[in-house]
Amino acid sequence: MTAIEFLRPDAWLSDNGGPRYAQLRRRLEEGITSGILPPNSSLPPERELAEITDVSRVTVRKAIQELVRDGLIEQRQGSGTFIREPVARLEQSLSHLTSFTEDMAQRGMETTSKWLERGVFAPTEQEAQALGLSETDEVARIYRLRETGGRPMALERASLPLDILPNPLEVKTSLYEVLSQRGLRPVRAVQKISAINIEAREADLLSVVEGAAGLSIERTSYLDSGRVAELTRSLYRGDAYDFVAELRL
Amino acid sequence: MTAIEFLRPDAWLSDNGGPRYAQLRRRLEEGITSGILPPNSSLPPERELAEITDVSRVTVRKAIQELVRDGLIEQRQGSGTFIREPVARLEQSLSHLTSFTEDMAQRGMETTSKWLERGVFAPTEQEAQALGLSETDEVARIYRLRETGGRPMALERASLPLDILPNPLEVKTSLYEVLSQRGLRPVRAVQKISAINIEAREADLLSVVEGAAGLSIERTSYLDSGRVAELTRSLYRGDAYDFVAELRL
DNA sequence: TAGTGGTCTAGACCACCGG
DNA sequence: CGGTGGTCTAGACCACTAG
Numbered sequence: 452m453t454a455i456e457f458l459r460p461d462a463w464l465s466d467n468g469g470p471r472y473a474q475l476r477r478r479l480e481e482g483i484t485s486g487i488l489p490p491n492s493s494l495p496p497e498r499e500l501a502e503i504t505d506v507s508r509v510t511v512r513k514a515i516q517e518l519v520r521d522g523l524i525e526q527r528q529g530s531g532t533f534i535r536e537p538v539a540r541l542e543q544s545l546s547h548l549t550s551f552t553e554d555m556a557q558r559g560m561e562t563t564s565k566w567l568e569r570g571v572f573a574p575t576e577q578e579a580q581a582l583g584l585s586e587t588d589e590v591a592r593i594y595r596l597r598e599t600g601g602r603p604m605a606l607e608r609a610s611l612p613l614d615i616l617p618n619p620l621e622v623k624t625s626l627y628e629v630l631s632q633r634g635l636r637p638v639r640a641v642q643k644i645s646a647i648n649i650e651a652r653e654a655d656l657l658s659v660v661e662g663a664a665g666l667s668i669e670r671t672s673y674l675d676s677g678r679v680a681e682l683t684r685s686l687y688r689g690d691a692y693d694f695v696a697e698l699r700l
Numbered sequence: 701m702t703a704i705e706f707l708r709p710d711a712w713l714s715d716n717g718g719p720r721y722a723q724l725r726r727r728l729e730e731g732i733t734s735g736i737l738p739p740n741s742s743l744p745p746e747r748e749l750a751e752i753t754d755v756s757r758v759t760v761r762k763a764i765q766e767l768v769r770d771g772l773i774e775q776r777q778g779s780g781t782f783i784r785e786p787v788a789r790l791e792q793s794l795s796h797l798t799s800f801t802e803d804m805a806q807r808g809m810e811t812t813s814k815w816l817e818r819g820v821f822a823p824t825e826q827e828a829q830a831l832g833l834s835e836t837d838e839v840a841r842i843y844r845l846r847e848t849g850g851r852p853m854a855l856e857r858a859s860l861p862l863d864i865l866p867n868p869l870e871v872k873t874s875l876y877e878v879l880s881q882r883g884l885r886p887v888r889a890v891q892k893i894s895a896i897n898i899e900a901r902e903a904d905l906l907s908v909v910e911g912a913a914g915l916s917i918e919r920t921s922y923l924d925s926g927r928v929a930e931l932t933r934s935l936y937r938g939d940a941y942d943f944v945a946e947l948r949l
Numbered sequence: 950t951a952g953t954g955g956t957c958t959a960g961a962c963c964a965c966c967g968g
Numbered sequence: 969c970g971g972t973g974g975t976c977t978a979g980a981c982c983a984c985t986a987g
Contacts, residue, residue: 470974470975470976471975471976472975472976496952496953496954497953497954498952498953498954506976506977507976507977507978508977508978508979509758509975509976509977509978510975510976510977512954512955513975513976517911520897520911521897526953526954526955527953527954527984527985528953528954528955528983528984528985529952529953529954529983529984529985529986530952530953530954530984530985530986531952531953531954531985532953532954540894542892545794545893545945545947546795546945546947546948547947547948547949548947548948548949636949637949638948638949639946639947639948639949640946640947641944641945641946641947642944642945642946642947643791643942643943643944644794644893644915644942644943644944644945645789645915645938645941645942645943646895646896646913646914646915646936646938646941647895647913647938648769648770648897648911648912648913648938662766662769662897662911663897664895664896664897664913664914664938665895665913666893666894666895670947672947687895689894689895689896689897689913692894692895693892693893693894694892694893694894695890695891695892695893696794696795696890696891696893696945697888697889697890697891698794698795698796698797698888698889698890698891698919698921699795699796699797699887699888700796700797700885700886700887700888719955719956719957720956720957721956721957745971745972745973746972746973747971747972747973755957755958756957756958756959757958757959757960758956758957758958758959759956759957759958761973761974762956762957775972775973775974776965776966776972776973777964777965777966777972777973777974778964778965778966778967778971778972778973779965779966779967779971779972779973780966780971780972780973781972781973950986950987951985951986951987952984952985952986952987953983953984953985953986954982954983954984954985955981955982955983955984956980956981956982956983957979957980957981957982958978958979958980958981959977959978959979960976960977960978961975961976961977962974962975962976962977963973963974963975963976964972964973964974964975965971965972965973965974966970966971966972966973967969967970967971967972968969968970968971
């Protein structure tokens with residue numbers, strides 16, 4: 452059965468099945484999970500889809516929009532609409548303080564970073580407070596897009612006091628590796644985790660649609676001496692990450 | 701300044717400020733954060749908004765839609781569009797195995813539950829595998845909407861072997877209290893946390909819009925003997941919850 | 950340049966809520 | 969009942985991509 456046959460409205464469009472965009476969305480979802488619409492194949496153009504399914508283009512777009520948000524399909528302006536390759540989910544521990552780079556290396560996955568900001572700056576109020584800096588102090592900041600296997604996974608912005616990381620440009624891959632060499636690796640951290648809808652700017656960088664679910668993590672890590680070493684705000688793709696925690700009484 | 705004056709397009713609508721729905725969305729956001737559009741006040745009707753702002757109703761709806769998804773405003777069919785009261789965020793520990801009810805009671809907050817399902821059922825495949833049940837065994841299941849201060853906070857579906865919880869109807873508020881009385885309180889648990897866009901059915905129950913970000917948590921908890929006592933899948937509102945974890949090297 | 954998605958319009962009808 | 973949000977349409981123009 453071809454995709455076009457599969458989408459003919461006779462088989463699925465009914466008057467009492469709820470809104471038409473919801474019915475079309477369900478049909479497309481079935482096509483994707485059943486394999487009739489395989490990964491990397493393209494959907495018919497919106498206008499054609501509207502004609503085939505006998506609904507207006509606006510309604511087609513509303514159906515497609517939800518699938519894009521859930522990460523099942525992808526739209527590229529001027530090019531088309533495509534079924535996405537299913538994303539393998541990664542797990543990260545919430546009880547052990549590990550380095551992203553080292554963690555991935557252990558699983559045999561290559562990680563790369565795209566630098567978005569790396570240097571020495573005047574601290575924001577939040578940074579000054581968390582890191583215990585005065586207004587005249589400066590802060591080392593590295594902001595990057597982390598990728599594994601060429602796929603964007605998370606945005607990470609780390610801020611450190613200048614005496615802990617005097618030269619941010621020294622960090623090539625693993626921040627924790629650099630800190631270890633200086634004998635300043637954190638031994639403890641507190642993380643706050645929440646779920647948010649990703650905003651337009653960050654969605655672009657992560658290759659997801661605006662509004663997709665993401666895990667926002669704020670981490671404050673401490674040296675053995677008890678001093679704050681690092682303040683990090685990360686944003687992980689919800690479709691790519693699970694965090695695992697072990698709880699005790 | 702009245703809301704209507706504030707929304708007149710002269711002050712904010714420009715030809716090079718990007719899409720009109722994005723400009724309108726920004727303007728509305730400014731109104732909410734600045735207090736010109738105070739909590740619990742109503743927005744002008746969509747049709748009127750379209751006339752004031754000199755854009756079409758479809759475009760007004762697209763702007764509003766994003767604010768609804770982010771939880772800033774709320775729409776009630778037949779009634780109107782309203783600015784929401786900011787939600788106080790709650791924190792929950794990810795290192796200590798606590799009871800939701802007891803946890804909230806400690807902070808002086810009252811919790812209630814709406815029962816969605818409570819009884820004895822044939823296990824799903826996932827339940828059978830996780831709890832170590834055979835096909836002929838039955839499972840006690842409680843599915844409820846948890847509320848604090850009258851606001852829906854989370855959906856929680858717990859499944860337990862029948863010999864650990866023979867009578868699910870016995871659970872009035874705290875599941876862990878009932879288990880404690882039987883000497884079968886879990887001492888350890890493993891949780892998997894991920895971010896998802898909430899689906900229509902669950903969004904209704906949680907009083908959020910479809911697509912809002914939520915924290916999905918799968919928890920397997922263990923008795924002192926090492927036996928699996930409970931399998932729970934919870935869905936927390938992203939706008940109401942932070943989870944806090946402490947990490948060590 | 951042709952074809953795609955992105956934005957926008959004016960207008961219609963339905964479903965629901967409240968006085 | 970009137971007013972509100974929810975759905976849907978046909979058609980237009982713009983912005984981007986690719987051959």
